Amino acid sequence: MRPLVRTAALSGYVELCRSLGIDPQPLMKRVGLDTAALTIQDRWISGAAAVQVLELSAAASGHEDFGVRMAEFRRFSNLGPISLVVREEPDVRSALGLLIRHQHMYNEVLDTRLSERDGLATLKVGLRLGEAMAARQATELAIAAYHRILREFRHAQWQPLSVWFRHPAPADVSTHRRAFGALVEFDREFDGIVFYADDLDAPNAMADPLLREYAHRYFEAIAVPRDTTAADRVRELIEVLLPTGRCSIEQVARSLGVDRRTVHRHLASSGETFSSLLNATRTHLAEQFVANPRRSLTEISDLLGFSSLSGFSRWFREQFGCSPRAWRSARSRQQLPHQD
Structure with missing residues (x-):
């Protein structure tokens, strides 16, 4: 079975298309999707179709930064039910760890890994689609979304040491620099975010200690085991x-x-x-x-x-x-x- 994603993965898609002067419905129809499906965030759709429609939309709008722009519409709640649990974790390490361990609950395409070495933490973001296809926009959307989540864990002014992309730079990097800061780099060996490992031990700015026990009880009721071979x-x-x-x-x-x-x-x-x-x-x-x-x-x-x-x-x-x-x-x- 091909990997699926929740329709929330395309949150903000319709609004962004309209702001850029393109009609989202024909583009979604080309990949077998419908804009009406996006009104229900917890519906599951083809991951490959979601990736393809982002590429089509970037080409139609003439904006190579389509994925990064779309991330600006994302909210923490777009993660779905797991967001209620993650936001109550006491520190960034446990919150991010929970989010990565259970990413299959909101996006089966994502393949995210966190590693630490020499005082640095590296969040590598990959996509497993089951077939070869262009995925620049989906990759940039995923990394921009993680960047926004890390800021919510820490604070609005937080910046990583660098953000890396394997693909070449767009003609205009202004949107990327606005989103990630000056240290965004292209043509690197992986897609991801590098930051100080000490940030992982920082308190989660969103957490309320009194709610954590309730959140974990709720999570135990909804958690779905990952089918890892x-x-x-x-x-x-x-x-x-x-x-x-x-x-x-x-x-x-x-x-x-x-x-x-x-x-x-x-x-x-x-x-x-x-x-x-x-x-x-x-x-x-x-x-x-x-x-x-x-x-x-x-x-x-x-x-x-x-x-x-x-x-x-x-x-x-x-x-x-x-x-x-x-x-x-x-x-x-x-x-x-x-x-x-």
């Missing part, structure tokens, strides 16, 4: 373990609290193997890393868990048909399509 869990662990140089099936099994045979058995039931997932994850990350000219090939080799640059180069040639240096050069000349 064994392959999903292994894939996530591979991405975490690769830079450490300790990415093996034994280490993955240890992290999952099982033996390697159990990992093999669960992966086989979904038609996967540890080797296939390792290779697919490396391929996905290699495209991002090699496209970034600021990353040295030696650094990339280490990040992908290779013991030597020559080993990485041989693997890369097998996967992409050319050396990483040649691939990077071709990409810089725009001979390779940009991956959204």
Whole structure:
């Protein structure tokens, strides 16, 4: 089943279209949606259709910043029932953690991860659509929405250290700078927000301690378990373990609290193997890393868990048909399509 999103994901869409002089109904009709559906926030619609209509609307309006503009219409309540629980968490860490752990309750497309290292926190935002498609506007909308949520947790003047996008900069970056500040960067290796880890321990500005117990009782009644497969869990662990140089099936099994045979058995039931997932994850990350000219090939080799640059180069040639240096050069000349 393809991932779904609540209609609240398109909150403000109709208003923004009209403010930019375009009719939203024909655009939604092209992807099988109807503006009438947006009046009920808790209705579920196709995630791919929601992503496609944003791209169509950006093209029709002539505004490359459509997704960022749309985020300006978002409210915390657009998250749905989970917003009542998240807003009562005592600090930013617990509030954001709850929001990420249960993102499937409001958006099955989102793949958000929070990590901490060397005093910095990184919120990486990905989209899982089940098919290849342009998703620039949806990505920018998601990151702008998270940026607004973090401000609500902290205060209206809060700013991250930087906001990163994998895609190229638009012709006019004024809307992005208004939304995110001066440190918004494009052509980076991931989509996300970087800020001081200390911010995670700051009190949640919205929380009322007296309401937390009631909120958690309510949440227990509405919480829906996420259908995470064994392959999903292994894939996530591979991405975490690769830079450490300790990415093996034994280490993955240890992290999952099982033996390697159990990992093999669960992966086989979904038609996967540890080797296939390792290779697919490396391929996905290699495209991002090699496209970034600021990353040295030696650094990339280490990040992908290779013991030597020559080993990485041989693997890369097998996967992409050319050396990483040649691939990077071709990409810089725009001979390779940009991956959204």
